[in-house]
Amino acid sequence: MRKLIEGQPLRCESMTGLQAGRLADLIDRVREIVGDEWEKPPVGRPHVLPLPTAVIAVLFGLRHNLPDEVLGEVFGCSQATITRYHEILQPILRWVTRPEVDQRLEQTHREGVLVDGFVAPVGERENYHGLFSGKKHVSGQNVQVIADLDGRVADVGEPVNGARHDAAAFFISGIAERWADHLTPGGPGMIGDGGYQGTGPITPHKKPPGGELTAKQKAYNYSVNRLRAAVERAISHLKNWKILKTGYHRIMTAFPDVLRTVTALEIFRTTSPGFE
Structure with a gap:
């Protein structure tokens, strides 16, 4: 768990459904969108969790349907933090998996x-x-x-x-x-x-x-x-x-977006790296 919290995911397939290489690729794509502002925001405090860990927490929640308060205990943060990460990262996850979805x-x-x-x-x-x-x-x-x-x-x-x-x-x-x-x-x-x-x-x-x-x-x-x-x-x-x-x-109003996020992640999961 210590290496996970430090942002060094090694064996997370059972947590996220993604093999290590695919997970690393997904995290890299998310980082391209958020840049260095995740760890060093121009205003305010940095995020509680490093970006790789935050992505894993969101995937873990979707894969295993865990309540945000439980995820908060697992990852050492508050329920509100996990809820906020879902709101921030799910649209980004849908965006960065568009190549596989479109293909x-x-x-x-x-x-x-x-x-x-x-x-x-x-x-x-x-x-x-x-x-x-x-x-x-x-x-x-x-x-x-x-x-x-x-x-x-x-x-x-x-x-x-x-x-x-x-x-x-x-x-x-x-x-x-x-x-x-x-x-x-x-x-x-x-x-x-x-x-x-x-x-x-x-x-x-x-x-x-x-x-x-x-x-x-x-x-x-x-x-x-x-x-x-x-x-x-x-x-x-x-x-x-x-x-x-x-x-x-x-909340029910979020269900359509959750469905789209999970669908995009499943398509990403079942697409071979380096597809043409």
Whole structure:
């Protein structure tokens, strides 16, 4: 812990989800934005934590969904300091990972994609209605995810109240509009599960009432579902950022930005260094 507090992260993969080299690259990019003003601000006192440690604290909080007061105890600072670092560093993290995000989008827009949704738990919130998902039995936000055929996250939509089914959230989230070219005749194509029937993506055949699927339909469904399994892997990796899995407890107005930050970090994590 002493070396961590001194700003010398050595073994932080389990804390941040990033291998040492990727973490060092991310910290260097953040330093290019904030410069020397982090340690030597022109006015006021310097930050309590060195920049590398502050970045790790933010990633640690997102990866493991730890309360700011707990992070403060771990890193030897106040809860207010950790909260402030989230506010300062999350927009910067989204900015410095833009090369990987843009490259993933450009590549995926040329290929077939997969779509699926999950509900990120947020609990009951005052003045927020329609959060409870009867299907998932949890109050949360429906997050629509676009993944490539290798099971890597490419895009997420704007969060939608959890009571909305995927077919509605597909449009409300903006995903249908952003990926409309994939749904046109001759487009790269998009695959979803049965919840997207009639919305545009390729979906498996549903069993007719009182009937059975033909052998040809069963073979077709098998092929579609084999491809579609990759988006479930992508969602599983996205939910390894536990803030999207174990219960979001921060203010609701910040949830869309937290979702964007985590998505950008997951894309950064799954992009090889030195990509072209």
